[in-house]
Amino acid sequence: MAKRPLLYAVLAFLLGHISIIFQDIALWLLLTFALIIVLIIAGLRQACSRKLACLLLVLFMLGSVQRYTVDYYNTTALPLQLDQADAEASGIITSEVEIDGNMVRFTFQAKELFFPRQDLPIHESETFAVQLTLQEQSELEQASTWRRGLNIALQGTITIPAEANNKGMFDYRQYLQRKGIHWLWKSKGSSSLQIMDSNWHYSSLLHQIDLLRKRMAAPLDQLYNEVESGYLKGLILGIREDLDPEQFRSFSTLGLTHILAISGLHVAVFMYIVTTVLKWMRCSKEQIISLLMLAIPCYVAITGASPSVLRAGMMAMLGLLAARAGRLKDGLHIIAIVAALLVLWKPYLLHDVSFQLSFVVTLGLIVGVPAVQRLLPQTTRWKWLIDLFSVTVVAQIISFPLSIYYFNQFHLLSLAANFFLVPFISMIVMPLSSISLLIGHISLAAAKPISSIVHWCNELTFVIVEMLSKVNQLYTIWATPSIYWILLWYGIWFYLFTRWRRIDRKPELSNSSDRSVTEPIDGYDELSIIYPQQQKSWLQANKPTWICLLLAGLLLVYGYAPQMLDRNATISFLDVGQGDASLIRTPTGKMLLIDGGGTIQFGQQEEWKQRRDPFEVGKKVLLPLLMKRGVHQLDAVIISHLDSDHIGGLIEIIKMIPVKEIWWNGSYKQSSEAEQLFQLIMEKGIVLRTPIIGEQINIDRYTTVDVLWPLQQLPSAIYEAEKQNEQSLVFMLTVYKTTLLYTGDVGSSTEESIINEHRMRVEEARATPLPPIDIMKAAHHGSRYSTDYSWLSFVQPRTTVISAGRNNVYGHPHPDVLGRLSQYQSLVWRTDLQGEVQFIVDPKGSYYVKWN
Template sequence: MLRRPLVLFTICWLLGSCAAAGLESRGVLLAGGSLAAAWLAMLLRQRTAWPLAVSCLLAFGIAAGERVWVDSHNVSSLPEILISAGPGTTTSYEAEVTGAISSSVEIDGDRVQFRMTANDVRLTGEQAVRDISGESLLVQVRLAAQTELALAARWQRGERISIAGELTQPTEATNFGGFDYRRYLKSQRIHWLFKASGAASLHTSAGARFSMASMLSRIDAMRTALGNRMDALYPGEQSGYMKGLVLGISDDLDPDRFRQFSQLGLTHILAISGLHVAVFLYVLSGLLRLLRMTRERMLLLMIVAVPFYVLLAGASPSVMRAGIMAMLGLAAARMDKLKDGLHLLAAAALIMLAWDPYMLSNVGFQLSFLVTAGLILGVPPVRRWLPSGPRTKALFDLITVTIVAQAISFPLTVYYFNQFHLLSLLANFVLVPFISFIVMPLGGASLILDAIWHPAGSLLAMAAILGNKLTFGFVLKLSQIQSFRMIWATPSLIWVLCMYTAIAVSLTTLRSAFNRRHLVPNEQGLEYDSNNELQGSPLSAQSQSLQASDLTETQPLDRTEPIPFISPYSSEGAYKPNIIIRRLLPLFCLLILVIPLLWAYYPDWKDNDAYVSFLDVGQGDSILIRTSSGKHILIDGGGSVVFRKPGDEWRERRDPFEVGQKVVVPLLQQRGVHAIDLLVLSHLDSDHIKGLTAVLKQIPVKRILWNGTYKPSPDAQSVLQTAVENHIPLYRAEGGLSWKMDEHATIELIGAAPDTTINQTAFIPTVKEQNGQSVALLLHLYDRTFILTGDADKAEEDFLLSQFQRLHPEQQQNKSIDVLKVSHHGSKTSSSEAWLAYWHPNMAVISVGRNNLYGHPNTNVLERLETSGTQVKRTDLNGEVQFRISEKNQLQMRQKVVNN
């Protein structure tokens, strides 16, 4: 590695940028001092030269300084008075903004979204215009009528606009571990959302004719034209798939299909990357050879063509990395100074991070560079341990690349996506070559030929369509095998570093052991021999002075040349590897990988505390419970009610926000919920169970407890039907029953709901009004008690009290319960004085949406809670509210949003 100064320089640059991004000033100084001490030790041992050490320390300092400078300037131009108090307080300002469209315009249903570079803003009620030149805003326009779609389609990047609407801040994460939209947009230098209603609120005019924005606008037009041609060649969802595969246009990709690919770790296929750039350059070089162009001129034209392809493919981090590496490689080849791939990779990373240090936090950037570096360094040592016969070489080459790529991407996959499918290796082994070398070239060729002669393009498209059908069927079959899908809690960054250290140690061990297998002693030195036979060429003194770690991994080994390696063995006889050591070596490599894997898969195996988390799902309920033994109970899954008028189907978005898919499932996965031991449906209203369809499809559920009724609604039908299809047993809640989850966790059903509206002749009675049929239960964790009653109204509360007292005549409620979940989001029809007086809760949690249309929670309910001496927490103000019960029966509470 010391013979790769550019690689070391880039690594130190990365360290400096990471330190400045994640540490305070003292931490950055400490990290820099540690790095300086390490280089000083290497200088004292004469393992490096001082120019390299100084350069690398400068790289650390420059990168850290650049990140600090960028962070200090990444602020809004608007005054502090406009900043909202936080996610619990939604602040908006009516305003008019002028500027220019600075991104492509995305149309999804009735929403149009684009970035704009603002020049000035005038708040309603103010006469003065505020100068905010250079401020980036994310504009979202909700169209008022279907006829406005055509008007929005004509908006282009580079046009000047004047728009009236509402200026708001992006939301922060309101659940522990939830997605922080404000932080995400800040990494793109966006601090404000601007929401407008109707296309009439926006007025456009022509922008500068010769500018970067106008040039990119032409690229957008070309991408749109190519996408329209794909729509004509491929039917339905195949069009969206092929546009993503060939052009990098992912807007029309079917969300369910993408999730299937994601579960199997195949999303990298849909991202334009090095393979696409390689195919593009291969085709271009073939065309240039037909024109009998000289090598130098051909390389120059290819260098010029790469940026155009990068822009045409969407300029994602992966394609930018591949494009920069290609340009550097072509330039080096033109100067006859082509270095190994690791140098090119380091140069590409250095250029991208120097241009934008926020690239470091981009998941695509991280995966692209780590996997590429892993393939460069990891494929050679792994491949040497596999057979290399002429008939099986290609097969084992593919096996090696697949294994190494999966191993390198695994830690980041677990860290960001919390899942890994055991059949991912098989899926990648089969589909990567099939799609990369058959389907993708057919798609590109069909697009080109269609422009020349439509019948030829259609013929190739038919072949690609058949290939896509095989791909979709194969992916669907594998993704449906849920028993091979593993859910991982979000690990710490220390674990990620440990995993990559273990992988590096394994690869180094394999490489070192292989080299020793092929060394035999000689009076003049040691030589490489695949058959363990003595060769005649002695090693030079210069070769003997090199270390094994200095070998260039990307260069194939020449078996007629000596390997520069210092052997610890004497020259009295040939070294014969101990067969026991050779057999135990893979076991050793496996062991150092398995230990951190078990650590990550069972992160809380020694945690005997119990947890109750009231998740923030907006205007709905969702409660996650973890018992002391690690069992999980989920009560409800949230869900938003959508009111759609006839004829408004055009408003439907490709992947609409659904709280189960976007909030509940990710939170369960992040917390390592491998399975739900008990799923409780308090009742069948949509705001409680709509999100559970996604939960049932992605998280194994062992059993369901529900109120024993049926509601004629699509959401209720979807949940119950999914449960039946997954063969999940359903239990009817009845008063007086109890469910012992483990030694310290018990569920006690308070009582059954009044049955006056139930048709007793039906096996599963149909009940339209479900609030009064809510499942009410007492949850006992250690010696702490929670009462959870769904949306029970006053009538059900009175009934439950009478039935509970009838079932427990000997029990008088003198002791206060610990936590009450306020029924029906704090509606005035619940939490009566008699109910609060009987249970006398110490704390209460209201699950309610921000700025909801129902006026929840009701002021009378809040007054009754205050009068009873109950401390109140609300998800609209406090975000997720979480309770922890320790082995010593101590009750601790924390909230995601702390209001001043």
């Protein structure tokens, strides 16, 4: 500790911040006690003086106090009882104005607010996330004039942002709160925004930087096609708004998105280009350092000042200052200073994924690369290749835990993709495209030859990325690991890196004349006969290394399948809005997905209203949720019927997650969703199964499915049914001794038919009486025309789950249904109120419920 007191001081300060994040006093006491124990041990080993130990404790407390104070004052000035209210306000636009189809988004800092219905004027400042929906195409032109720093008056409705409705999902409310935003502002039409007389605001300066970025990027639109232009804007200037969503997904699959986030790589390339130009202009070393210190802040500002580029820019500036002062540069001290400054400036940056990855990977490279290089052959001929390999391997090891924590995926070809593509893009594509951009500002014709080379390079990059990302056999899905798993992973590798750095690599002797006079002749030591030494095997000599690598391997196994020893069953009724989706994990780990939700659309949307990456339940909700829970494959997808609110999300699921077989009612419906779904099923070669009434299907030795509706026998061909509700697949699932009933969207008339059919089969001894149902999914989202008295008398559900969207236009669930369920004393859970509802069934058949 005495060698790097600044590093440990910053770590203690950050640890104090982290100890308060979860607002758990027990965790804070535990971390405080752990720090004291570590300092006592370090003091006993004379690795830490008393003064340093006291300083570290004080900094830990200061970090805790700062974070507590920031959280305490991060509140809204408005009464939360408003919940949803019409409002009028005047203030400043404080962010870039993003126009996506008919949706306009920006951040609005209100200085004065007025609530007409409550007659409640408020003069305190409040920041809102604005979502303004344009009503006519002609309004696009007006919206394009809105900018950061503009003084406006705004009318609309304020609401509290939504929380995470499914366990472990992205919490939009918390995300906004960490930006100091506690309310959404929703407006309709450009007429709801009026431009007022402008007063100078610091946002006006930021607007000029926004304009400069767009002007700098303008030649790319003329030199390259739309896809390449969006890609190069992200690569050179950090502008990601025009990046093609599918292209970004391919890069993300291979772990290459860091190329598109301006970071240390981009700053290094920028500094290299500037330095080369200045050397060509015969500038001195001192002049180059001075000009770089002026150029780097400009580059950081122009590229958007994201956490990763801020970190890289500040580290570069500190490194240049150290070089000018002639002092020895210590990378660990520099990164510690930068981290402390950024957290002091913006404490909530600690939660930013880009911030975490940037600092953790940089720290890992500083510590790990020299260690890995000591394990590799020492040769000058291939030094560049060894260095590249070391950097790539260490970056993969260090970024892996955070990657699976936030993105829940890892492609086994990621290492190869980073090894070959990162140098290709950073050394060839980025410099050439930057040159073409600069020349393009002078003459587009002169830039064309270079842009042609870049175009060929881009085509090659896109082909390789798409080809590698589609090797689905090497694409793996990882459940979100615990914080303890991540800490243990980093602890193991930090120990290994520290151990490997101490390896003494002796230089190879080139000839016999260089040998020491004390070396035995011909490598034979005659004294070894008198004093024999026990030779250790290579495995024994490296025992700690192999133990750590074995532990890392076991961590990987556990991280990939954390529930492999869990013999409880989990039934999750997911919140997918106005739709149905249920995920079942059986006691042996088999995964069943029942329906997949979907976004209901009314009519064909006009082209100008369409968004670049529109909200889709499968892509935005269902797929991330399944990935976070480590669903590597689905043993069965059960489709109750083909309405869009039951199958819309399945298309994205089937694209990304292997599916063994699909059960459905044997019919077909003329719709775009059904057509896409069946086409994808055929492309993937997935088995289609049509269960019939009375069929019992064993999922595993603890789980069975009994089919109750709709087909009595297998049809000779797929039949068409436009009205799908009454054709819903109805079945009872039994896991251990707990029974669940899935009813699709059947109405009361079909419920009667199911009752009559089952009673007839019982009388004919072809079926056993239906047992009381422990958990029933209410039919048709709680429609008044379902879940009738006769049905409730027949199934006698102890618990009922109603899947419906918040404030849905259908009025689901209907009060009549809630009244009937109340009369039958069935405990009701609703996804529109409780979010995801989860039932855990133990091997004894008992179950308990958790909700979000």
